[in-house]
Amino acid sequence: MEEKNHYKRGFWTVEEDKILMDYIRVHGKGKWNRIAKVTDLKRCGKSCRLRWMNYLSPTVKRGEFSVEEDDLIIRLHNLLGNRWSLIAGRVPGRTDNQVKNHWNTHLSKKLGIRKEKGKLGVSSSLSSSKKSNRVEEVLKLPTDSNSDLSTTCDSNSTKPVQPKLMKASIQNTVEALNKQDPAVGECFESSFWPFTDDLNSNSPTLTELLDGYPFDAAWHTL
DNA sequence: AACGCTTACAACCGCATCACG
DNA sequence: TCGTGATGCGGTTGTAAGCGT
The missing domain is CATH 1.10.10.60 (Homeodomain-like)
Incomplete structure (x- = not known):
């Protein structure tokens, strides 16, 4: 309960994106709940996973749909x-x-x-x-x-x-x-x-x- | 310029399922 | 077999940006 409350919500900042990408670069994907424990990122595991999967992953194509x-x-x-x-x-x-x-x-x-x-x-x-x-x-x-x-x-x-x-x-x-x-x-x-x-x-x-x-x-x- | 409405999309939530001890 | 934490999925919400008046 208290754990949940101290997680930040809402839109991600450039700094947060950088922390997440640095973590994934070193540790790889998965173990999303560990991120908040080993970094300064105040985001829950689900939020980290979603941010990576939907936005930060290099395989994600941006721009309009053809x-x-x-x-x-x-x-x-x-x-x-x-x-x-x-x-x-x-x-x-x-x-x-x-x-x-x-x-x-x-x-x-x-x-x-x-x-x-x-x-x-x-x-x-x-x-x-x-x-x-x-x-x-x-x-x-x-x-x-x-x-x-x-x-x-x-x-x-x-x-x-x-x-x-x-x-x-x-x-x-x-x-x-x-x-x-x-x-x-x-x-x-x-x-x-x-x-x-x-x-x-x-x-x-x-x-x-x-x-x-x-x-x-x-x-x-x- | 200021406002209200609409649109687009990022992010969250609840639940189901999986993996593992 | 059961409990628990992690992960994945689809529905929904929140909000910034765009647009019309």
């Missing part, structure tokens, strides 16, 4: 719903926060989607839900505690990916998607998911795969 990025985000959102981290993992250089903000401030307006209280007004079968975050649950698949897509597909995680479990889970997902809509299921073929531990890597086949699905007609009817 038309291609917009297009990709719209398509991925149609497929995945509000799975921002998953979407961001397929848009090189963009963070989940950036994608989420961009969607809420630009793309949802562009598409004429009203943000209803508690949910985005997208009629996606894969819309995220706090209580039903797993793809298996959303798709009413048999629950398997070892095949949590939110973990295996976590683009920002440094944890090792478990290819076998991931592949099994995706195969289930593809089967379910195929039942619902064969065209969507096709977009989730194995080539969509590179089974490597770098899920942030740019997949050259993604756009092609997404192009195979006739989203445009659906969007125009929104």
